[in-house]
Amino acid sequence: MNANFANELFRRSIQDYHLTDNVDAPIQNPYLDDEIASLLYQKNWIDTVQWHLEDIIRSPTISPNELVAIKRRIDQSNQDRTDTVELIDTYFDAQFCGITPKPTARMNSETPAWLLDRMSILQLKLYHFREQTERADVSEEHRQKTQQKLIVLHEQEQDLAQCFDELLEDIQNGDRYMKVYRQMKMYNDPTLNPVLYGQS
Structure with a gap:
């Protein structure tokens, strides 16, 4: 398991999504459920669908009913994203459970899975900024600006991989150790969100 392995999976998921470019297309995860590859593919698929939902919800012609429906879908997507990141961290926790940190070891605030989360989003930025540099309906200035951003994103890709x-x-x-803190979101829990439990 390394950064190149993860980024290749993220890129495959993005390419697969764009075969239909449809937020309602079902995921066709090509990996077995018990493989880390399956979780990484699933993680990026969630991110990719949400990326496009975020575009759709900003349409100036979207109806109020559709806007509310997509906002709720994005909320659920965020929960699915968090749940998947935690499953990936569970994988790493099991991988490293037999390692005793050195007395001088420092704790890392960001777990491997949350770093992968950033890497997954970055692959989406790379894909879509590359698209912008290839558009035929924009000015040369637009292409140059997006090309400059693409250069920075490639540098960031290398840095995050390292x-x-x-x-x-x-x-x-x-030399370092990780601690997994499960997310304690309140707004989705009907026993913790005052707007929800106040209605019961």
């Missing part, structure tokens, strides 16, 4: 690989290496060597 950070991810170094984090895994450091945890493996006992």
Whole structure:
């Protein structure tokens, strides 16, 4: 497991989504359920669908009913994203459970899975900024601006990949350790959101 492995999976998911470019298209995960590859593919598919939902909801002609429906769908997508990140962290937790951190080991505030979350989103930015540089209906100035941003995104891709690989290496060597804090979201819980439990 390394950054290149993850980024290749993210890129495959994005390419697969754009075969239909339809937010309602069902996921066709090509990996077995018990493989980490399956979770990474699923994670990026969620991100990719949400990326396009975020575009749709900003349409100036969207009806109020559709806007509300998509907003609720985005809320659910955020929950699915968090749940999937936690499943990925569970995988890493199991991978590293036999490693005893050195007395000098430092805790890393960001877990491997949350770093993968950033890497997944970054692959979406790379894909869509690349699209902008290839548009025939825009000015040369537009293409140059998006090309400059694409250069920065590629640099960020390399930096995040290095950070991810170094984090895994450091945890493996006992130089750093991770702690998994499960998300404690309140707004989706009918027993914790006052608007929801106030209505019962």
